Amino acid sequence: MAEVYQNLGCPIEIVSLPGRRGFSAFNNGTIDGELYRLPVGAKNYTRSYVQSEAPLFEITNSLWVKPGSKRHSDGPTGYVIGVAWQEAYLESNNLPKSGHRDIGDMIGHYNAGTFDRFLAEDTNIVAAIRDGEFGSDNVPVQLEVLNAGPLYHYLGTEFAPFMERLSRYIITHAPFAHEGML
Structure with a gap:
């Protein structure tokens, strides 16, 4: 721009x-x-x-998970604090959450095993995968597209x-x- x-x-x-x-x-x-x-x-x-x-x-926002994760989990879902669609999704589904200051912080906690699923805008995760920000056995998979627009x-x-x-x-x-x- x-x-x-x-x-x-x-x-x-x-x-x-x-x-x-x-x-x-x-x-x-x-x-x-x-x-x-x-x-x-x-x-x-x-x-x-x-x-x-x-x-x-146009963007798509999805639920991303660690390979092999179950569809539903009692564990927390990672999200970025202040991102309205993520907060609304977690609230409306009454899910335990793990809030982070930015996507880099969230990815770091995912890599550390704090949680096995997180919410994110898809192009950010595709870029992070491309840039090697996830371990080879820890590359997340897109479980579900939650919204697009x-x-x-x-x-x-x-x-x-x-x-x-x-x-x-x-x-x-x-x-x-x-x-x-x-």
Whole structure:
């Protein structure tokens, strides 16, 4: 997205924030927008906003388990604190949980045997597997896709003219412009 903004002649500073803090920072004007968010998250905006016309990409979120794990477990499920869909899933299924500050911390505890299952966005785990972050006998397997959806870009309404330009760009330029995304 930094390159897209640069191509459109708009400087951008990208700040990494946990999910809930992103809502707060956007609502109080500390940040001008959010790079990507599921549309359901927009209900947490109290500040008026505009959404990109097309999604930037689609994600899937899954339950990942250690090979050989049983479908159900009395043990805790790893998750990242502050990730709303993970917290909601654990709460609605009344599951024991093991909360972690970020995905790296969660992977470390999985590798240490603290739990044999965890919740995560799939591309993060595919990348961690590719990068060798799991032991060869400990590579998790995707047990169940829990949800999937498109991620859109959000900005405060004062940036509506820019959002129109950005939307045109993502509709017509790779990697955004491909079948199934529009």
